[in-house]
Amino acid sequence: MTVDLIIIGAGPVGSTAALLADRLGLSVILVDSSTEVFPQPRAIHFDADIMRIFQFAGVADELEPRVRATSGALHLGEDGKPIRDFRVLAAEGDLGWMPHYMFYQPELDGLLRERASEASGVTTAFGWRCVAVVQTADDVAVDLVDAAGNLQQIRGRYVIAADGATSPIRKSLGIELTDYGFDEPWVVVDADVSDEALGPDYSVMYCDPKRPATYVPGPRAHRRWEFMILPGEDAATLGTPDAALQLIRSVTPWLQDGQIQIGRAAVYRFHALVADRWRQGRVLLAGDAAHQTPPFYGQGMCHGIRDVRNLTWKLRAVLRDGVDEAILDAYQQEREPHVRAIIEQSVANGRYICVLDVEKARERDAQMRELMANPPARAAKTWRDTIPGLTAGLLDRTNASPATGLLFPQPWVADATGRRTRLDDILGDGWAMISRTPVEGVDALVIGTDLHDTDGVLSAWLTAFDSDAVLLRPDRYVFGVATGTSAAALMDARAAALV
DSSP: EEEEEEEOOOOOHHHHHHHHHHHTTOOOEEESSOSSSSOOOOOEEEEHHHHHHHHHHHHHHHHHGSSSSEEEEEEEEEEESEEOOOOOOOOOOOTTTEEEOOOOOOHHHHHHHHHHHHHHTTEEEEEEEEEEEOOOSEEEEEEEEEEEEEEEEEEEEEEOOOOOTTTTTHHTTTOOOOEEEEEEEEEEEEEEEESSSOOOSSSEEEOOOTTTTEEEOTTTEEEEEEEEOTTOOHHHHHHHHHHHHHHHHHHHTOOOOEEEEEEEEEEEEEEEEEEEEETTTTEEEEEGGTTOOOOOOOOOHHHHHHHHHHHHHHHHHHHHHOOOOOGGHHHHHHHHHHHEEEEEHHHHHHHTTTOOHHHHHHHHHHHHHHHHSSSSOOOOEEEETTTTTOOSSSSSOSSSTTTOOOOOOOEEETTTTEEEETTHHHHHHHHHHEESSTTTTSSSEEEEBBBOOOOOOHHHHHHHHOOSSSEEEESSSSEEEEOOGGGHHHHHHHHHHHH
């Protein structure tokens, strides 16, 4: 039997890919060498757009009580006073969810694995390690081995390699990595505090030349601290609970004796790397296998979740809708500029955070405070906070608009029966057109008839971009906009893009 998709790696990226593919009607085998969830927390943050993807995957409502909505981040300078303020209101924004969530990765991984295992279109192969991937003209043969040395071969039309930063599949394909030259060792400390209310509900970056550090409020009583290992220091001496506690006390005045229990202290090296190719034939790289991001924006796992949201609808188009597989080349075209933009921002942040010279740190602080007092103008229509829209790939090129490539908002709306819900729950899983008036020959959702824009968000968005209609891709990025009778032409542009 040949399934539609084999996914190697059942971390958060691979398991989410399995859930998304199942939602889209694809048959999946999800493979992981371990039968258990990795017990240590690694990633800790995701954004509103990621929760929106979890919504599409069917796990957001179950996940929401397990995560912590937080209010952004604050950067402190050499003197302990603010130099950058990323704090936001912890309230639902235009994507239908809170702007920032903190989570405990073993808990998230466990939920995603469990739901993937229960999905009707997903078969799991946990405890099996991928040892070979051989492509043919029609499919991919994947050889697996278990702990006892038993061998089996499975076949799929395509493979998603979500097998992590060391990705054996990427290496077997001879795909090289572009290195941004950022390689920093840090001690990461995870702990529980005695009261869930202890500490600020936002992250704090201590840009202190004596030792740069970070504080992150995790869900419930979980807290994380990260500390830069200084030149000449022995990392092993800092990775102990006693040393970790001393480091925490140096930056955490609100924490008293007996209010913390160290869970683990581990040394990590922060890297900035991007694979040269994300697709080789029927094998596609996703997540850390394709790119690795320093943690200064908390975007590492987010990148991987966005990867598979982008990729799975294209695979469905090829496997179910007869679209030419050349559409899969748009995956890297669309995602790589986004990933590189965030990596470059994260590296730039890392370099200014990691300044160890006191005088240079004070100069930096003065410059940053000047920017806080007089922020530069930014193109609000093309950027949402620090996350860019799409600039390449499957977008309407016949009608230039600043709306093209943006992630469309997700307001609460009412359907034709009056039921109030988030927009995506009405849009379904495919392409969707939203318009002010009916469009001849097009199955559009008309505001006021099919969609009741109770908060006026949809009408305001169309007005802001001088449009009467918008065509949304299955991943809810804007393919294009139109005015008047030209809305039908959007469908022609889509057909041309999918040839």
